[in-house]
Amino acid sequence: MEIGVPKEIKDQEFRVGLSPNSVHVLNEQGHTVFVQSGAGTGAGFSDEDYQQAGAEVVATANEVWSREMVVKVKEPLPAEYDLIQKDQILFTYLHLAAARTLTERLIQSGVNAIAYETVEFNNIRPLLTPMSIIAGRLSVQFGARYLERQQGGRGVLLGGVPGVRPGRVVILGGGVVGTEAARMAVGMGARVQIFDISLDQLAYLETLFGSRVELIYSSTPEIHRAVPDADLLIGAVLVPGRRPPILVPRSLVTQMRPGSVIVDVAVDQGGCIETLHPTSHTEPTYIDEGVLHYGVPNMPGAVPWTATQALNNSTLPYVLKLASFGMAALKKDKALAEGLNVTQNRLVHPAVQQVFPDLA
Template sequence: MVVGIPRETKEGENRVSLTPRAVGVLRAAGARVVVEAGAGERSGFPDSAYEKAGASVAGDPSSAWEADLVIKVKEPLPAEYRYLSTRSTIFTYLHLAAVPSLGDELLDRKVAAIAYETVSSAGELPLLRPMSEVAGKLAVQAGARGLEVESGGMGVLLPGVEGADPSRVCVIGAGASGRGAAQVAAGIGARVTVLDISKEALDRVRRETGGAVETLLSTPETLEKAVVASELVISTVLVVGERAPVLISRDLLRKMKRGAVLVDVSIDQGGSAETSRPTTHAAPYYLEEGIVHYCVANMPAAVPRTSTVALSRATLPYIERIVRMGVRPALREDAGLREGLNTFGGKLTCAGVARALGKEYTPPEPLLR
């Protein structure tokens, strides 16, 4: 099997899908690996490191895209659609609910597309978790910068100082991102409230922070009260495969403190605020209704070395299994990997994505026989 690693082309995307160490593992498993030149440079992995691990480095992007299995970080962009075909299986973050046009392309071209974000294991999302944790922890940094006057914020620190109280941070969602944000915010001394619809998730974040945060079951009333009281709101809500629910309306935003900050980690699934729209690392903030918004859809790209190592470590066991078994046998054997299959043979094979796109869902099992 040939494994291809293209260079990421999304604006501000500095990660690469696999480290040289992972390439060495795949070579030992019998794969031939083709890496597009420069793919790892922004993560600190030069072409020479991939060559040393046994990969071929190609100057032409098509050489990586024509592989049997294409491993990426972010979804293909329109300029890359021409590389999509039935010949290759693509394994990457897709977030099709937020990019319907890509869903149409994958269906029209009958591409086998496996999405990291819907692969499951024992009720968890193992390939989403590492980047969610990075994004949650970065959200506090982004929020702190947004609160500075030059970003349009109200000019307050998150931790308190002598004579000035700490700021209030509201974290919506107690998954991996929410827990990461709560840990960092509480760790620097902010007053943190975490909301979720799951009591078990709230119990977990309380344990992991040593009881340093307030937790509330999320209802429209508790959500509004916490949002309005906070200087920084971090929204991390997720519905697997589907668009993020809009929890913060424009009317609610107007009730927030002027110069407060909203970090919408959910933006890669469409965003959880009515006023959210994607931004970039080059221009991450904008002001609307007096609230500073941070809505960067690829937050972990800001720390590409950490993010690449964490992502590669998480995805490698699945990729190695595919290399050893083949795509169809691996999907047939592993129900959790099969949950990641979003499109196959012109059919939508993920129920959540099908609901989000308003298209017919086809169970993948009969297609893989």
């Protein structure tokens, strides 16, 4: 199969769909990979690296989008809509619940769109997990940075110092993102609270953190008690294929101390905090109700060397199946079949259908 790897055009998105190592494996199995020149530069991979791995490096996006399958990192942007081909396989993150226009264009195009984030088996999302780990860790790393006074924060050191209490981190959601955020926050010495609606998950988190993290069953009264005292509030709520509920309304944000920081990792699915909207790596933050908001939807793009390799470790087995069997691979792999969002001019993923019932 001919596989295209375009250069990502989302703001400061330096990850790339396939690493040179992945290209080498595909090449060994008889597939031809076309990589747009410069696609891997931001992640530390040169055009020469790809050529040595067996790829054909091409100059334009048209030359990669004209292939049987396109492997990306982020969802197509408007400038790419007209490049999408009928009956082509598009394999990438899509997050359609927060992107009606993209959903409509994918349906119109006749593409077979398979989303990394909805590939699933036994409630495990293997292609979402590596980026969730990175985003969870970065949420605290960035949060700590923006708490600095020079960055607009209230000047709090999360770990505190002897004689001064540490900062308080409140995490909404105890899944992969929330767990990794807690690891970082605990490592820094912060006081940490995690809220989740799964008692089983809270019990599991107790085995990880013991008394170092306060684990609380998520309810509106408990969230309303905790948020005003948070120095760093992290949204880590995942509802697969759908928008998460708003857990923190504007009225609650107004009760936070000026210069506190909110990082909502769920922003790519619509977010769980009312005052937070998507931002970019170029302009990552804004102030609303006196609180600094960070809403970059492609956070792992900040560490593309690490993120590209972590993503490829998970995606490559599925790319190989699609390259070898085409859409028939979905009949051979139930997890991959769960990833199918759009095919034959129809929206087919049940969770996304619930968001856009008129498009189903």
